[in-house]
Amino acid sequence: xxxxxxxxxxxxxxxxxxxxxxxxxxxxxxxxxxxxxxxxxxxxxxxxxxxxxxxxxxxxxxxxxxxxxxxxxxxxxxxxxxxxxxxxxxxxxxxxxxxxxxxxxxxxxxxxxxxxxxxxxxxxxxxxxxxxxxxxxxxxxxxxxxxxxxxxxxxxxxxxxxxxxxxxxxxxxxxxxxxxxxxxxxxxxxxxxxxxxxxxxxxxxxxxxxxxxxxxxxxxxxxxxxxxxxxxxxxxxxxxxxxxxxxxxxxxxxxxxxxxxxxxxxxxxxxxxxxxxxxxxxxxxxxxxxxxxxxxxxxxxxxxxxxxxxxxxxxxxxxxxxxxxxxxxxxxxxxxxx
Amino acid sequence: xxxxxxxxxxxxxxxxxxxxxxxxxxxxxxxxxxxxxxxxxxxxxxxxxxxxxxxxxxxxxxxxxxxxxxxxxxxxxxxxxxxxxxxxxxxxxxxxxxxxxxxxxxxxxxxxxxxxxxxxxxxxxxxxxxxxxxxxxxxxxxxxxxxxxxxxxxxxxxxxxxxxxxxxxxxxxxxxxxxxxxxxxxxxxxxxxxxxxxxxxxxxxxxxxxxxxxxxxxxxxxxxxxxxxxxxxxxxxxxxxxxxxxxxxxxxxxxxxxxxxxxxxxxxxxxxxxxxxxxxxxxxxxxxxxxxxxxxxxxxxxxxxxxxxxxxxxxxxxxxxxxxxxxxxxxxxxxxxxxxxxxxxxxxxxxxxxxxxxxxxxxxxxxxxxxxxxxxxxxxxxxxxxxxxxxxxxxxxxxxxxxxxxxxxxxxxxxxxxxxxxxxxxxxxxxx
Numbered sequence: 001x002x003x004x005x006x007x008x009x010x011x012x013x014x015x016x017x018x019x020x021x022x023x024x025x026x027x028x029x030x031x032x033x034x035x036x037x038x039x040x041x042x043x044x045x046x047x048x049x050x051x052x053x054x055x056x057x058x059x060x061x062x063x064x065x066x067x068x069x070x071x072x073x074x075x076x077x078x079x080x081x082x083x084x085x086x087x088x089x090x091x092x093x094x095x096x097x098x099x100x101x102x103x104x105x106x107x108x109x110x111x112x113x114x115x116x117x118x119x120x121x122x123x124x125x126x127x128x129x130x131x132x133x134x135x136x137x138x139x140x141x142x143x144x145x146x147x148x149x150x151x152x153x154x155x156x157x158x159x160x161x162x163x164x165x166x167x168x169x170x171x172x173x174x175x176x177x178x179x180x181x182x183x184x185x186x187x188x189x190x191x192x193x194x195x196x197x198x199x200x201x202x203x204x205x206x207x208x209x210x211x212x213x214x215x216x217x218x219x220x221x222x223x224x225x226x227x228x229x230x231x232x233x234x235x236x237x238x239x240x241x242x243x244x245x246x247x248x249x250x251x252x253x254x255x256x257x258x259x260x261x262x263x264x265x266x267x268x269x270x271x272x273x274x275x276x277x278x279x280x281x282x283x284x285x286x287x288x289x290x291x292x293x294x295x296x297x298x299x300x301x302x303x304x305x306x307x308x309x310x311x312x313x314x315x316x317x318x319x320x321x322x323x324x325x326x327x328x329x330x331x332x333x334x335x336x337x338x
Numbered sequence: 339x340x341x342x343x344x345x346x347x348x349x350x351x352x353x354x355x356x357x358x359x360x361x362x363x364x365x366x367x368x369x370x371x372x373x374x375x376x377x378x379x380x381x382x383x384x385x386x387x388x389x390x391x392x393x394x395x396x397x398x399x400x401x402x403x404x405x406x407x408x409x410x411x412x413x414x415x416x417x418x419x420x421x422x423x424x425x426x427x428x429x430x431x432x433x434x435x436x437x438x439x440x441x442x443x444x445x446x447x448x449x450x451x452x453x454x455x456x457x458x459x460x461x462x463x464x465x466x467x468x469x470x471x472x473x474x475x476x477x478x479x480x481x482x483x484x485x486x487x488x489x490x491x492x493x494x495x496x497x498x499x500x501x502x503x504x505x506x507x508x509x510x511x512x513x514x515x516x517x518x519x520x521x522x523x524x525x526x527x528x529x530x531x532x533x534x535x536x537x538x539x540x541x542x543x544x545x546x547x548x549x550x551x552x553x554x555x556x557x558x559x560x561x562x563x564x565x566x567x568x569x570x571x572x573x574x575x576x577x578x579x580x581x582x583x584x585x586x587x588x589x590x591x592x593x594x595x596x597x598x599x600x601x602x603x604x605x606x607x608x609x610x611x612x613x614x615x616x617x618x619x620x621x622x623x624x625x626x627x628x629x630x631x632x633x634x635x636x637x638x639x640x641x642x643x644x645x646x647x648x649x650x651x652x653x654x655x656x657x658x659x660x661x662x663x664x665x666x667x668x669x670x671x672x673x674x675x676x677x678x679x680x681x682x683x684x685x686x687x688x689x690x691x692x693x694x695x696x697x698x699x700x701x702x703x704x705x706x707x708x709x710x711x712x713x714x715x716x717x718x719x720x721x722x723x724x725x726x727x728x729x730x731x732x733x734x735x736x737x738x739x740x741x742x743x744x745x746x747x748x749x750x751x752x753x754x755x756x757x758x759x760x761x762x763x764x765x766x767x768x769x770x
Contacts, residue, residue, distance in 0.1 A: 307639070
């Protein structure tokens with residue numbers, strides 16, 4: 001009797017140890033890619049660096065998503081496009097339920113798909129079809145936007161991240177996908193001026209709370225907000241210097257699971273810009289004044305002693321206290337005191 | 339408030355089948371209603387369903403009451419829950435001015451009564467666990483605020499941790515309190531309040547001054563007249579909130595009503611059960627709204643000087659705050675001393691050091707997400723792309739539909755409407 005129970009105990013403990021190992025290694029994970037399609041940003045990107053090619057970016061992205069699927073049979077991918085056309089953010093894969101029939105009616109596939117793994121085929125076809133349609137559906141609008149010089153188009157990257165996070169939140173509540181790990185990769189081309197500040201910060205904190213890393217693959221100009229996003233959520237931020245080799249970046253730096261990141265030397269970004277910018281003068285400040293009502297940052301005390309953002313008056317005595325310069329006592333006074 | 343006790347019990351009865359999150363909600367509503375009943379003070383408000391007082395009713399176990407409807411589903415009950423959830427959130431979406439920069443003294447009752455086991459494992463242990471969670475959540479949501487912790491034990495007040503902005507220090511101090519001391523003796527409200535006054539007197543002038551008391555006893559052993567202390571608190575503009583564990587005590591009632599500065603909502607609550615206790619503690623995380631009277635009497639709002647430090651080089655060096663060798667860290671822009679964590683007050687020149695992202699973390703208190711409208715017909719949820727089912731909601735601005743889970747997620751975690759952010763219609767504007 002003892003022998004039996006002992007054996008059973010020994011076995012179970014050994015197997016749990018092995019299980020823990022397996023759980024760490026093989027929990028399936030979800031990779032959510034957000035592709036920024038801001039038309040003006042793409043335009044300026046192409047103007048400054050003609051090596052950036054949308055086809056290349058899409059192809060590299062597809063390779064990365066396919067390889068993520070290949071890594072583990074339980075792995076999932078999803079793709080959102082932060083589109084600034086009339087549709088806004090759109091989930092491309094898995095496709096939105098209402099769009100299913102419209103995609104299926106397309107007969108000629110854009111893909112040469114002999115001997116391709118089934119899941120890759122579904123994924124790639126879906127994505128390529130949707131992107132293709134998107135550009136064909138709205139050429140006038142696109143032309144309108146691009147040809148005018150003085151327009152500003154709001155970016156929808158925060159919307160895309162918000163939707164991705166809510167989908168992940170839902171997924172992690174389902175019973176069969178309870179342990180699903182998730183991370184978000186943003187392929188961005190647009191600069192900070194297209195990103196709404198408050199909602200960007202809200203998404204950062206939500207991701208932080210959910211312990212989801214947001215990686216940023218940045219083509220074109222630098223973005224302070226996205227840098228802070230990656231820093232706060234333990235993600236990787238990289239400015240892509242050689243867009244030709246995008247696939248290399250994606251499959252090296254961005255392909256590593258957050259779980260493995262502590263063990264691997266990652267491309268670090270030590271120079272994250274944490275300084276704040278003044279709400280009035282837009283100067284970058286390291287010592288500033290903060291309104292206690294709306295938390296706006298000021299580099300100078302406004303002359304009328306009112307907050308320029310929320311118009312609440314400041315306490316006069318406090319302002320004079322802050323304005324007071326340090327006093328230097330004249331020499332003779334100091335001596336007298338001694 | 340003439341609430342049907344039966345209805346309240348049915349709602350609480352649903353708990354057994356609903357998910358934990360929803361369960362907490364329904365309980366909260368019930369709890370609030372009962373609270374209000376008592377607060378109104380009308381004898382009729384205390385009447386139970388049977389016409390007698392609520393406590394004269396026969397006790398009904400929650401699992402006896404769960405009733406499936408004719409088709410055997412719980413749909414009706416689920417929609418009740420959703421309504422309850424809505425009711426709870428309705429008040430929270432009007433943008434109000436709040437004191438974002440806060441100093442809070444958390445006073446813990448650590449007297450003999452905290453050894454009672456009506457809350458598992460004991461009141462004292464549960465209270466410290468909630469306090470640890472409170473501290474973590476508090477600094478998460480109020481990054482530029484400070485906390486001190488005081489314990490009432492053996493008739494005197496002990497400082498558990500000094501006023502500071504580092505959650506880690508407070509949590510270690512709380513854990514030490516739990517392992518090194520046992521709850522003992524009598525609590526003294528007056529001593530604790532006086533100590534809180536002392537702590538708050540040295541704090542930042544521009545910050546709000548708050549005291550949160552977790553009070554398990556029904557008595558207080560005071561050395562003098564507590565009413566004098568209360569008037570001193572009023573004079574010093576200190577707001578006091580009390581969370582009782584046993585029953586309402588007149589002196590706490592007076593303490594709260596006098597120090598609420600014209601705020602209509604009572605700041606005195608008594609925990610009904612473990613979950614409610616935890617919710618009451620967590621409620622104190624949200625900054626208090628600036629009351630009308632306070633806004634009128636103040637001559638203006640404050641402007642705070644803050645430093646936005648840069649990251650120090652990766653070389654190992656001693657930090658000014660703990661004298662520990664660390665790699666990295668941040669450098670105070672005013673005096674150049676090195677600190678290891680943010681946000682903090684520079685130990686050298688006492689400049690408040692924050693990151694701009696810390697300030698941004700408080701924005702959702704200032705710009706809350708509006709409540710979504712009910713959308714009984716349902717549809718495809720924009721957040722998760724699934725059929726929304728019962729209890730769908732529609733954003734009044736972008737008209738997108740969200741399911742219950744996504745709706746809750748947007749309002750409680752994200753604070754941004756995914757639909758509005760995704761829209762680009764009419765966003766092509768001339769460059770300014």
